[in-house]
Amino acid sequence: MNGNAAAAVRERYRKLEADAAARIKAIYNGPVIRVGTATCGIAAGALPVKEAFARVVEEKGLPAKIIDVGCMGHCYAEPLVIISKPGFPSLCYGYLDEDLAARLVDDFLINDDPCYEFALVALEPNDVFPTFSDFPRGVYEQKIVLEHCGFIDPGDIDHYIARGGYGALAAALGKAPAGVLDTVKESHLRGRGGAGFPAGLKWEAAVKAGPGEKYVICNADEGDPGAFMDRGILESCPHQVIEGMLLCAYAVGAERGYFYIRAEYPLAVERVRRALEQAREKGLLGGAILGSGFNCELEIFQGSGAFVCGEATALVRSMEGKMGIPATRPPRLAQSGYRGRPTVLNNVKTFAYVPPIFNRGVEWFKSIGTDDNPGTAVFSLVGKVAHTGLVEVPMGTTLRQLIFEVGEGPANGKAFKAAQIGGPSGGCLPEAALDIPIDFDSLQEAGAIMGSGGLVVLDEDDCMVAIARYFLEFTQQESCGKCTFCRLGTKHMLDILTRITEGCGEPGDLEILEELAEDVRDGSLCNLGATAPNPVLTTLRYFRDEYEAHIFEKRCPALMCKELIVYYIEPQKCSKLCNVCVGSCPTEAIYTRDDGLKAIDQEKCVKCDNCLKTCPPDYNAVIKLSPPGLLTEKEGKKA
Amino acid sequence: MPSIHVKRGVFLPLLEGEEELIRKSVSGVLQEYEAAQENLIPILLQVQEMLGYLPGPAMEQIAAALKIPAVDVYGLATFYNQFRLHPPGKHQLKVCMGTACYMVGGRIALECFERRLGIKEGETTPGREFSLERVACVGCCTMAPVVVVDEQVEGKVTPTRVDGILLSFEKPAAPGAEAAGQKGEDAS
Ligand SMILES: Cc1cc2nc3c(=O)[nH]c(=O)nc-3n(C[C@H](O)[C@H](O)[C@H](O)COP(=O)(O)O)c2cc1C
Ligand code: SF4
Ligand code: SF4
Ligand code: FES
C-alpha cells in the first residue's frame, strides 16, 4: 500500500475512533449501571436484577443508562454490577438481588450514598475505596486477553473502538503483510488451545504455502468439560477476537474466516453474530476494509457437540459436513486444510492476544511471563475454591499462588486435595506439586498439561479414583473410534476403574491399568487418545493410596463412591424435635425409632444425599460411612 | 423406497399430521442452503431447531436433496451429540455432567430427576412432557451443579431444587413455565 492509501486508512479509523469515543463519553457523562450478563451471570439471576434497575430508574425518572457487559471474572459474586456516577469512582457490587438494586438506585444515584458496605471494589484509584490492586488477586492478575471483559458492552462496537479497538488493524493495514507476520513471530506468542505451538510459525507456514484461497479459523469448540474461558471471552469481548483474526487473515492473505463455536454456547453465537454485523457496518469487515485493498469475510459455523471436533483436522472435516474424525498429519492444515486449502487454525485466546501485541509492542508482551512462555495464562478457576471465576495471570505464576492467593483457597474450610488441570488430557496434581510454575513445559513434566485453561480445585470430599473414572468415561464416549486402542483400550480401563469404584477391585488391577495406559498412549492417532490415560496416570502417581483403599479395604476415603458408602444418622446428634430429613427422603427410608430419634432403613435408601443436605447445621446428624461394614459396628454399639 | 424410519425400527411412531409438518419444515430449510454436503450440519441443526429432533423422514428428505446416501446423514446425526433422534419432551431437562458439576453432585441431581420422572437419561416421559439428557459443561461451572431447564440455566441444583424445578411445571401459571401454560391441560 502506498503512503497516501495508508494515510487514508488511518484517517478513516481516526474518525471512527473519535466518533465512538465521543458517543461513549456522552454516555458516561451521566450515571451508568453495567450489569454482567454473560451466561453464568444470567444463571445467577442477572436479568431480574437488570429489570429491577430499569424499573426503579424509570419510576424515579433518572437519566441513568443500563448497559449489558460480559464476565468480569469474579464469577463467585454474581450477579455483579458496576455503577459509575460522575463525582464518584466506578464501584463494583456483587451478590445483587432486586432489593439491593432498588436500594442502590435510591441511595447512590439519588442520595449520593454509594453504600460502601455492599461494594466489592472500585475501578479507578481513589481516596475512599480499595481498587483491584489492593487485593491479593489484583497483585497477581495481569489482564491482556480479559482486559476489556466485563467492562464494555459486547453488543455495541463503539465501546471497543473507544478503547482503541481495531486500532491495531488500522495500523497494520498500512504495512506490508510480511511486517505483520514478523511481529507475531517476534512476540513468540504460543497457541493457547493446549499444545503451545508458536502462532507465528503456523501463520508463516500458511504464507509459504503460496498464493490462492486461504482460510482462518477460530477454534471455539471448547470441549474440555469444566472450562469456559473461550465462552467468557466471546460473550464479553468478541471484537478483540475478530480483530485478531483479521490481523491473521491480513498477514497470511486469507479473505475468509470462520468462528467454529460449540452449539452449547448459544449466547456466544449470538454475541459474535451481532459483533460481526456491527463490524461490517463500520467497514471493518467485508470488502475494502477501512477503505484499504484488504477484503475479508468472517462467518460462524456451529459445532455439534463432539469433543474430538476440537482437534484441528477433525474440526475441519466437520466443517465440510463429514464426521469429525482426525486425519494423519502431514499434510498440516497450513498446507492443506479447509476445502484442501491452506488454513490457519488458532484458539480464541491466541487470536485475542494479537491486537494488544500490536498496540503495545513485542517487547512489552515479552516482558510478561517467562522467556519461553511469554504473556499470560487464562484459567477458569472452578470447583472447591472460594473465589471461582475467570482469571488471568502471567505465565510462571505458581499453581499455589493461583489457587491460594487469587482463588483464596478451598471453600468452606475444607482441606485441599488436588488441582485438576487440563481436563480429560490433563492430570491431578497434589499439594506437593503446587509450587511448579504455570507454563506449557513445566506442567507437562509434572504429568499434567496446560490444556486450554480449565482448572478444577478438588478437596477432601473428592475421590481421586472417581475423577479418573469420570474423565475416562468422557474420553471413552468421545473417542471417534478410528484407533483400536483409543476405542477399546479406554473401554477396558474404564471397566477396571468402574469395578474399583464399585468395590470389586482386585489385586493386580493397578498394574494392568498402567500397562493399558501405555498402549493407549502409544496406539492413538490424535491427542484425544494419546492423552486419555493422563488422569489415571497422575492419580496413580500421586494418590495411589486411595486406589489401594478402594481395592483392599473396600473403602472410599473421600466418601464419594456410592457403592462403598452408607448413610447413617448418629443417634447422639439427632434431635427428637426435628424431622426435616424424613420429609426430604424420596423413598421413605427414614423412620422414627422407638426412642423418637431417626434412623435409615438401608434396604430402602438410594443414597440420594437429601437427608445429609437437609439435616440442620445445629445437628449435622447424618453422616456417611465407608466401608459399609462400619454400620454393623455403629449399630452394634447402640444396641 | 423403504424408509430408514421403518427399517431401523428405532424411531417412535409419528403423530398425526407430523409427516406433513416435517416435509414442509425441511423443504423450507433446504431452500435457504445450497445443496452441498458442506451445509449438512447447518441444515440438520436448523431442522432440529424447528422440529425439536431429527425424524427419519426428515433425514431421508435431506439426503435426497443433497444427493447423498441416507445412511450418511444418519451416521452424521449419530456421531454428533447435539442431534436428537427422538422427539424431545415439551420440557427439556439437561443435567450438566462437566467436571465441576459432576464433582459437586451432578450425578445426584441426574439420579433425582430419573427417579422423580421414572425415566433414564436420554429418554422422554410417555406423554412427551419431559425429556432428560446429560450435557457436557455449559460454561457456568461456577454455579455447579447446573441443570438447563428448557433454555434457562439453573445453578446450584441440590436434590430439593430438583423437586422445586419439577413442581414449578405442575402449576400451569407458574412463572417461567409459559410453555406449560399453552397446553395446561396435560401438565399432569
Ligand atoms: C481431542 C482434542 C480436543 C481439542 N479441543 C480443542 C478446543 O476445544 N479448543 C482449542 O482451541 N483447541 C483444541 N484442541 C487443540 C487443537 O487441535 C489445536 O491444536 C488448537 O486449536 C490450535 O490452536 P492454537 O495453536 O491457538 O493453540 C483439541 C485437540 C484435541 C486432540
Ligand atoms: S485417538 Fe481416538 S479420537 Fe483420536 S483419532 Fe484415534 S480413535 Fe479417534
Ligand atoms: S440418602 Fe436419600 S434415600 Fe437415603 S435415607 Fe437419606 S434421603 Fe433417604
Ligand atoms: S462473572 Fe459471569 S461468567 Fe464470570
Ligand code: FES
Ligand atoms: S461443569 Fe457444569 S457448567 Fe461447567
